[in-house]
Amino acid sequence: MSVLDSKVPKGPLKTKWTDYKNHIDLVNPANKRNIDVIVVGTGLAGGSAAATLAELGYNVKTFCYQDSPRRAHSIAAQGGINAAKNYQGDGDSIYRLFYDTVKGGDYRSREANVYRLAEVSGNIIDQCVAQGVPFARDYGGLLDNRSFGGVLVSRTFYAKGQTGQQLLLGAYSAMNRQIARGKITPFNRHEMLDVVKVNGKARGIIARNLVTGEIERHSAHAVVIASGGYGNVYFLSTNAMGSNVTASWKIHKKGAFFANPCYTQIHPTCIPRSGDYQSKLTLMSESLRNDGRIWVPKNMEDVMAIREGKKKPTDLSEDERDYYLERRYPAFGNLVPRDVASRAAKERCDAGYGVNATGEAVYLDFASSIQRYGIEQAKIHNIENASKEKIYELGAAIVKAKYGNLFQMYEKIVDQDPYKTPMMIYPAVHYTMGGVWVDYNLMTTIPGCYAIGEANFSDHGANRLGASALMQGLADGYFVLPYTIGDYLSHDIRTGKIPTDTPEFDAAEKEVTDRIEFFINNKGEHSVDYYHKKLGKIMWDKCGMSRNAEGLKTAIDEISALRKDFWKNVNVPGTTTEYNEQLAKAGRVADFLELGELFAKDALVREESAGGHFREEHQTKDGEAKRLKEFQFVSAWEYKGEPKDAVLHKEELVYENIEVKERSYK
Amino acid sequence: MSGFFKSSIGRKYAMALSAFFLMFFLLQHFAINILSVFSPNAFNEASHFMGTFWAVQYLLQPVLIFGVIYHFVMGFILEIKNRNARAVNYAKNNGSANSSWMSRNMIYSGLAILAFLVLHFIDFWLPEINTKYIQGDMSGLLGDGEGFRYYEELTHKFVNPIRVAAYVLAFVFLSLHLMHGFSSAFQSAGVTSMRKKKLQTFGKVYGIIIPLGFIFIALFHHFNH
């Protein structure tokens, strides 16, 4: 196992980034005109990077599979974006944001990267406001903040429950300005199917036009991957249907190391699955846990009665309910971090206490809060001897003001009124902390190939805190990559246009075409979704919220067998030269089938519990995660053919500015 | 401002401006006509004033004619452009789920009003022009010189029940046109301060009262003479 060079600059943490920026090479404006950059993915990271690179003068080509950059899944982020502005005067600082993020990541992220992230966080808000992003304001006209889980200050900026949407539309508008100037050429409804390396450097991509099926060659002096996370390896997740690992996986196969694939965030409050037809899971904001109490019935008879519809949850008395989070974690109660809350729900459901037909749901009950708020309001309004109904009415109004839109969304989907009966929730795959390994410059192990946003691994360690994904995407795209990429491109000012009629492009295109032809000609017996669902089930059952060696070993075998069967029996209808969603999906699932195995292998090797990765063998007596000093490193995997042959490289994590501690929520 | 009236929004402003003028005209037309119910003399006086005052005849009348023609011609042009904006029609389109019948069929209510205007011009405007400007009789008096002719002419027209029925039907279409057109003109002109409920209610009241009043006048004279 070799040791990776993260290229973190020397010097004190506080001045690292500034000093580094002062000394890296730049490209003069006249030369930028002669340099091309490809950006794959147009979410917060890709969109902001493309716009900024074009502003600087580079010729940018963007690629996205959606019909417009505005639809990237960053748009679905609800809560907000963190920034160490300290507008509330509550003691926030760059150091505190840095500290919270490293601790929240369970001490598995790179110190220097996280500090830089905290450092530029304030600039992100300035930039977005200048772009016209309508952040929430208070009555004095200043920006408003809310607080989020895992921290002690209010540093989250928000735009209603649609912060991701507004930030993405801001980046999209910056892109549009550059498209109008001719500096960005957008390739929408295009999918990158391979990276092309010339003399070891990334020099272009092979892309497929999803409308016509045409295979296209695009050359550039650098390639930026901003294609998001790989949560869809589980089939069911809160990701968009099209979210995929293909771009990341293709560069992995061409030499980019893949880091910490086993770090996955499973969000505790999502709307449960209702049946096998389910295509997608919907997140309910974490903020609900401020006022909702989580419980399952104490007695198995009640569970059965509820499942059969003979009893309603509201029929059960307090004594018959098990508020398991309050029982297990009296100090934090329902507000334990995401990973802890998710595992506790799974533990109860595995024990048979799940409250819906699938046995995978727990209650999130607002009755106590409605009651409490109601009594408070009655006092405030001087209503003496308020009736039960009046108290309920007053309390429900408060809950509605806080969570009205979420309650409405829940009711639309589940067709139950959460003011009257408890919500049913269950954890769901939400975000992947792991991703392509990058150095301090955000460059992968392929020279000239960069990975930004959720696609890389760098800032969140083993667990991500709320409202920091948006921060990272925009930090990478607006403020980090545009500087660091210049250092690399400064050596390319004399290179000239990269030709596409070279053997390297020929070979890459042939590989892509062969694979597409194979899918169409295979005429197997099972649809792509059949395999995707099977893979998802293996991943969820054995690489889900808790993992053990035996399960992971089985998973590796099962995924490997499933992959073999896929390549033998997959059925892809239609032709290669038309709009063919099944064909696009087949390629994505093929990559998931490889990633899934590496995922399980990574989880097997990581003989500790940290953040989203929980190994049953490594827990305290009370069933809590047990982190181990000897695993304080990043696992970066090198592709060697089959996933089982992948070679592990380690990047040791050094904490000079933070003391590594245990997390406890008892 | 070059190109303003060629743009989609500019044309909507023009439609709205002509509509404002026509709605104002309609109001004064109604005000004078309703006099015929209460006082033939007052009606005659007002008609004579309108028919002979230079500013009305040589300024407002041409503007009115231009307004009517512009509103119709631009209405047709926009209708054609709007139809072209959807090359293939829906097999099933449930328009009533999201909009009123009136708003979706302005072209048809407009066409009905146009047909009525032809009849109306033959009935009143052409004879009037003939008397005044071809025969040169600006006196406004009856053939025997005994008093004004306007009231007589008016009541005479409403004797024939078929014509009365045509008028009544036309006013129903006018009402439908106004029920949407009134508030729509304000919306197009960007006037929103009292938009929505108040403006729409006012528009509906205007769109019902004025045509209903005209119907009343027609029926009143039909049954009283």
Place this chain on the structure above:
Amino acid sequence: MNLTLKIWRQSDANDKGKMVDYKVTEISEHMSFLEMMDVLNEQLINKGEEPVAFDHDCREGICGMCSMFINGEAHGPDRGVTTCQLHMRMFKDGDTITIEPFRAKAFPVIKDLVVDRSSFDRIQQAGGYISVNTSGNTQDANGTLISKHAADEAMDAATCIGCGACVASCKNASAMLFVGAKVSQYALLPQGQIEAVDRVKNMVAQMDLEGFGNCTNTGACEIECPKGISLENIARMNREYLSANVKG
């Protein structure tokens, strides 16, 4: 429940296209409309037929990708939802459901129910932005005070997801709600003032060029908009447009 589906099938932009009938059985009322379509497609694939192509992505009502015209209404009969949030409990056993693509000359069909909405992108490129470079040196975010009222109203306009339901529902295939929302977002904020004149002129010019129809204020767009964007935004755009033309 069992349903009959009448679906528009068109193999590519040049094909004439036609309505085709399909039967689906054992549809759960808890399914979303798109999950019902998934069931149909799985069935078609297993029979060796071509699945129905339709746009979809986030399946939680925010990306604006899904775009079906269901039983004569954009995003179907429910209010305040996109097709992915429409649930089968809105229908009854034995129903016949007509499913068509969003229709407008400016939204040409790509295949079946998939349409090309790049005209929306081009309108935004004509001026739907504020010209500010990324530098890290823009003024502090709190440097300009913005009233809560203006910020909230700008946010309401900015919630547009660009799905095109307004165009699909409009009898004239007009895009004025979409354009009005974007113009309004910037018109309501101080950041948007500097380029206000050119922005509204250029965006409206592009909108006209794309071949969208005129607004006749039927209000269908506002009713069918999954995000409840108000007609007020069109009136505001009209004012902005007039004032921009007066200013020159």
